[in-house]
Amino acid sequence: MASPANFLPTITLPTAQLQTISPGALAYLGDAVYELYIRSQYLLPPKRLQSYHQQVVAQVRAESQAHHLRSLESLLTGEELEILRRGRNAASSRSKRVNPEIYQQAxxxxxxxxxxxxxxxxxxxxxxxxxxxxxxxxx
Structure with missing residues (x-):
């Protein structure tokens, strides 16, 4: 499987620019980062595209993301917990499919x-x- 350390190119932003990015925009970017990582993890063994899709969708749905968040929380720093809080508060649109708390966690x-x-x-x-x-x- 792809190494988590090199599955994406990196971008460096100055702190001043980073502070202008809203939690919603961070979540927008993070959604793509997370999905690309998940997709890279299910490439092997080779399978049909529909199988790839089913595996990835199962991992990127809000319920799975909330579960993954709970599994990581004990590893997070104070700064990271603050980002979680800000991200949770940025969950402005509500999904009709999932509980609002699960959606906020995702x-x-x-x-x-x-x-x-x-x-x-x-x-x-x-x-x-x-x-x-x-x-x-x-x-």
């Missing part, structure tokens, strides 16, 4: 992923490597 995880992508890719890689992905999802 959004906060995405905000953290976006923030770490921009500030500390090594830390992002470490946390992603801690995720317990289900290798037995339908193929």
């Amino acid at each position: 959004t906060s995880l995405e905000a953290l992923m976006g923030y770490l992508y921009l500030t500390n890719p090594q830390r992002l890689a470490y946390l992603l490597a801690q995720l317990k992905l289900d290798p037995t999802l339908e193929e």
Whole structure:
């Protein structure tokens, strides 16, 4: 599988620019970062595109993201917990499919992923490597 440390190119933003990015925008970026990581983890063994899709969707849905967030919380720093809080509060649109608390947790995880992508890719890689992905999802 792809190494979490090098699955994405890195971007460095000056602190002043970073502080202008809203938690919603961090979650927007983090959603893409998280999904790309998940997709990279299910590439092997080779399978049909529909199987890839089913496995990835199972991991990127709000319920799975909330579960992954809970599994990581004990590893997070104070700064990262603050990003989670800000991301949770940024969950302005409500999903009709899931409980609002689950949706907020998923959004906060995405905000953290976006923030770490921009500030500390090594830390992002470490946390992603801690995720317990289900290798037995339908193929």
